[in-house]
Amino acid sequence: MLSQQDMLEAERHGRQVRSIYVYEAPVRLWHWINALAMVVLAVSGYFIGKPLPTMPGEASDNFLLGYIRFAHFAAAYIFAVGLAGRVYWAFVGNHHSRQIFKLPIFNGHWWSEVFFELRWYLFLEKQPKKYVGHNPMAQLMMFFFFTVLAFGMLCTGFALYGEGLGLGSWADRLFGWVIPMLGGSMQTHSLHRLGMWIMMSFVVVHVYAAIREDIMSRQSLISTMISGWRMFKD
Amino acid sequence: MTETFYEVLRRQGITRRSFMKFCSLTATSLGLGSAFVPKIAHALENKPRTPVIWLHGLECTCCSESFIRSAHPLTKDVVLSMLSLDYDDTLMAAAGHQAEAIIEEVKKKYKGNYIVAVEGNPPLNEDGMFCIHGGRPFVEVLKETCADAKAIISWGACASYGCVQAAKPNPTRATPVHKVITDKPIVRVPGCPPIAEVMTGVVTYMLTFDKIPELDRQGRPKMFYGQRIHDKCYRRPHFDAGQFVENWDDDAARKGYCLYKMGCKGPTTYNACSSMRWNGGVSWPVQSGHGCIGCSEDGFWDKGSFYDRVTDIKQFAIEGNADKVGGTAAGVVGAAVAAHAAVTALARARSDKQGDNQNSGDKQ
Ligand code: HEM
Ligand code: HEM
Ligand code: SF4
Ligand code: SF4
Numbered sequence: 001m002l003s004q005q006d007m008l009e010a011e012r013h014g015r016q017v018r019s020i021y022v023y024e025a026p027v028r029l030w031h032w033i034n035a036l037a038m039v040v041l042a043v044s045g046y047f048i049g050k051p052l053p054t055m056p057g058e059a060s061d062n063f064l065l066g067y068i069r070f071a072h073f074a075a076a077y078i079f080a081v082g083l084a085g086r087v088y089w090a091f092v093g094n095h096h097s098r099q100i101f102k103l104p105i106f107n108g109h110w111w112s113e114v115f116f117e118l119r120w121y122l123f124l125e126k127q128p129k130k131y132v133g134h135n136p137m138a139q140l141m142m143f144f145f146f147t148v149l150a151f152g153m154l155c156t157g158f159a160l161y162g163e164g165l166g167l168g169s170w171a172d173r174l175f176g177w178v179i180p181m182l183g184g185s186m187q188t189h190s191l192h193r194l195g196m197w198i199m200m201s202f203v204v205v206h207v208y209a210a211i212r213e214d215i216m217s218r219q220s221l222i223s224t225m226i227s228g229w230r231m232f233k234d
Numbered sequence: 235m236t237e238t239f240y241e242v243l244r245r246q247g248i249t250r251r252s253f254m255k256f257c258s259l260t261a262t263s264l265g266l267g268s269a270f271v272p273k274i275a276h277a278l279e280n281k282p283r284t285p286v287i288w289l290h291g292l293e294c295t296c297c298s299e300s301f302i303r304s305a306h307p308l309t310k311d312v313v314l315s316m317l318s319l320d321y322d323d324t325l326m327a328a329a330g331h332q333a334e335a336i337i338e339e340v341k342k343k344y345k346g347n348y349i350v351a352v353e354g355n356p357p358l359n360e361d362g363m364f365c366i367h368g369g370r371p372f373v374e375v376l377k378e379t380c381a382d383a384k385a386i387i388s389w390g391a392c393a394s395y396g397c398v399q400a401a402k403p404n405p406t407r408a409t410p411v412h413k414v415i416t417d418k419p420i421v422r423v424p425g426c427p428p429i430a431e432v433m434t435g436v437v438t439y440m441l442t443f444d445k446i447p448e449l450d451r452q453g454r455p456k457m458f459y460g461q462r463i464h465d466k467c468y469r470r471p472h473f474d475a476g477q478f479v480e481n482w483d484d485d486a487a488r489k490g491y492c493l494y495k496m497g498c499k500g501p502t503t504y505n506a507c508s509s510m511r512w513n514g515g516v517s518w519p520v521q522s523g524h525g526c527i528g529c530s531e532d533g534f535w536d537k538g539s540f541y542d543r544v545t546d547i548k549q550f551a552i553e554g555n556a557d558k559v560g561g562t563a564a565g566v567v568g569a570a571v572a573a574h575a576a577v578t579a580l581a582r583a584r585s586d587k588q589g590d591n592q593n594s595g596d597k598q
Contacts, residue, residue: 049544050557051495054486055476064476121574123581167450167460180452184532185462185502190547190556197560201567208571212578 004109006132020132022096022230030086031225033078038199040075041153044068045196049189076157083150096133100142110136128217132230138209145202149195156182156192239278239441253278260442263435265457277442284441285340285348287379288322291372292365292399292408293354297390298324300427303513304434320348323367334368337375341382349440350380351387355396356414357406364406373414385446386411386420387436391529394424394454401535412453421446422453426529429510432458452532454504463500463526466508469493487523497541498525505530 023031047068055062090098104110117137119125129135134142159178162171163185182188214221220231237245243253254275261270290298302325321336328336340348354372357364362371380386388411391397399408412420423436436455439447447455464470472478472492479487479496492498500508503526511518519526525541528534538546544555 051476051478054478054480054491059471059475059477062475062477066474066476068476123577163462164465166465167456176451180532184537185504186499186528186531186534186537186545187547189502190545193544193556194547194560197556197564201560201564204564204567204571208575212575216578216582 019229019231021228022132022224023228024093024097025228026085026089027093027097028225028228030082030089034082037075037079037082038203040071041079042196042200044072044075045193048072049193073161076161080154080158083154099134099139100147103140103143114140130218130232141202141205145198149199149202153192153195153199156188156195159188160192237283238280239283242283260435260438263431264439274442281444284444285320285344286351286437287320287337287340287348288351288353289376289379290323291352291354291356291376291393292406293390293392295324295353296427297353297433300430301433304430337379341379345382347384349385349387350383351389351437352376352393352411353389354392355399355408355410357399357408359405359407376411376414380415380418383418385440386415386418387440388412388420388422389433390428391424391426391534394422395532397426398535419446420453421449421455424454424530425505428530429506429512431510432506458506459504459530461504463503463505463508463520467500467520468508469520493520493525494543496525497539497543499528499531500526503528503531
């Protein structure tokens with residue numbers, strides 16, 4: 001539905017207007033704050049599981065892993081609050097703001113565009129299509145590898161955090177059920193760590209696709225995430 | 235006309251003085267104040283004794299071994315006389331039909347009012363024939379005995395989670411007690427074995443207060459399993475400082491740094507070792523220089539090496555941990571992206587040469 005609407009919008013406006021306001025300020029702000037938090041989370045998280053070489057000197061003079069864990073938890077709160085704000089904006093924002101939260105899976109046309117994009121990435125299509133919001137393929141990837149995964153990381157993360165805060169703490173009461181469900185604390189750590197790798201795989205593809213489409217497609221990408229305006233090049 | 239605990243103890247020759255000492259030790263080990271000492275004494279003097287039947291399934295008896303080594307001889311004597319009076323096939327004097335008759339008798343006489351303590355678990359494959367108790371599959375005996383019980387104690391990792399018998403591929407389908415008995419309150423006291431004082435503490439609590447202790451989500455008594463090893467570990471300052479043992483024979487090992495990098499499972503293990511310690515408080519694994527292996531956690535045999543923090547993930551059939559699986563995936567994705575970028579650049583250069591630059595992004 002959305003993408004059909006997008007197509008019409010794009011075709012109608014494309015030649016006359018050449019640019020459409022797509023990503024509202026809160027979405028853009030969230031994107032970059034979230035991206036930063038994600039990098040901090042992944043790096044600090046990696047070193048929580050595989051710490052740096054031993055620090056020399058007295059224990060009382062050092063607090064390295066303590067700081068790394070602090071960075072992880074601080075970024076985690078930013079990530080969590082940001083995600084909550086982003087969910088809120090999906091309700092009050094424009095229809096593009098809902099794209100990463102729901103997929104039009106019953107829309108045949110949308111699926112055909114997903115496959116069109118797949119062919120485009122496999123070099124089987126010569127001419128890319130125009131989209132006002134996310135392209136359907138990107139939307140699909142974002143839904144599974146960002147939105148679903150992000151909530152998974154949130155639940156496992158705060159469950160682990162609740163272990164530190166202690167039994168009966170707010171994090172334990174809200175998320176503590178995750179740990180027995182996943183088969184124990186160690187298992188939760190392992191899956192949380194695996195989630196980090198999956199998230200990083202998404203980021204690699206995402207950043208590559210953003211840069212590639214910015215160059216190859218018929219519309220602006222990266223500047224859209226900065227200014228909010230989608231420019232069409234033809 | 236059932237006896238009280240106190241009467242039983244006196245009959246066994248335990249003095250009132252020893253009895254009072256036991257009451258105060260119990261109050262302390264349960265984390266209760268001195269005000270509870272008279273309450274415990276009163277309860278033991280006046281309440282009719284609750285019988286305990288102690289069953290053994292698939293197990294190694296390490297729980298019993300731990301239990302009878304409870305630090306305070308007093309506690310041991312008292313609790314053992316409470317227990318062995320009824321049924322524990324490893325400890326009691328009776329044997330054969332005479333012994334089995336006791337279960338029937340307790341079931342009839344104390345219907346709905348006795349406790350079943352289970353050490354080990356029932357295997358379910360081949361109709362339970364992998365564990366025979368008095369000529370019958372253990373699972374049948376367990377179900378029958380528990381049918382009229384007031385509450386059940388699952389001793390150790392075997393009864394609580396399955397432990398080594400249930401380790402992959404679990405040929406006998408050894409199954410934790412709570413998956414077989416679903417209609418009774420069950421207290422899980424995991425560990426391989428559990429700490430002796432934890433075991434006597436749990437039993438005494440249940441016998442004196444006539445109720446089960448407060449449990450966490452996994453059915454473990456909060457007073458002993460409410461915190462992780464890591465939360466009370468005396469090496470924790472080295473963890474926060476980032477000071478780790480990197481080899482068993484390095485200087486850091488001699489200095490007693492944190493064992494996290496040697497695979498210590500303290501951060502993911504709920505037990506009382508770091509506060510109560512073992513063998514009457516003499517030492518405990520981390521104090522003697524070896525990491526915790528997570529013996530009181532679900533499926534600890536199947537989670538890969540005891541000596542690696544980033545351990546295997548059960549959900550994968552193949553052997554693999556988060557870094558192997560995830561790191562490989564990220565590497566493959568990275569390589570694919572690089573290849574894709576190269577192909578894109580080539581295709582673009584070729585189409586530029588042919589003058590077919592309609593999708594090259596150049597302004598028209
Ligand atoms: C997408 C975002 C996140 C990523 C990529 C991430 C990554 C990681 C990684 C790789 C670890 C190390 C796991 C191990 O080897 O044991 C870790 C641990 C942890 N993370 Fe996250 N995490 C994220 C979000 C969160 C959130 C939202 C929280 C909530 C507070 C959180 C809390 C924790 C905690 C408590 C630990 C364990 C720390 C410890 O054992 O000392 N994480 N994280
Ligand atoms: C660490 C990592 C990052 C994460 C987790 C991330 C995640 C996301 C998500 C979830 C969206 C959808 C936004 C929405 O609809 O609300 C998005 C869009 C976008 N991101 Fe990122 N991002 C990251 C880094 C980057 C970087 C470094 C760039 C720039 C090169 C970038 C460029 C874009 C662009 C251009 C879009 C809009 C795509 C479109 O219009 O279809 N992202 N990103
Ligand atoms: S030795 Fe183990 S339990 Fe102790 S602080 Fe280090 S990781 Fe935690
Ligand atoms: S330190 Fe860990 S492995 Fe050792 S007995 Fe305690 S819980 Fe079990």
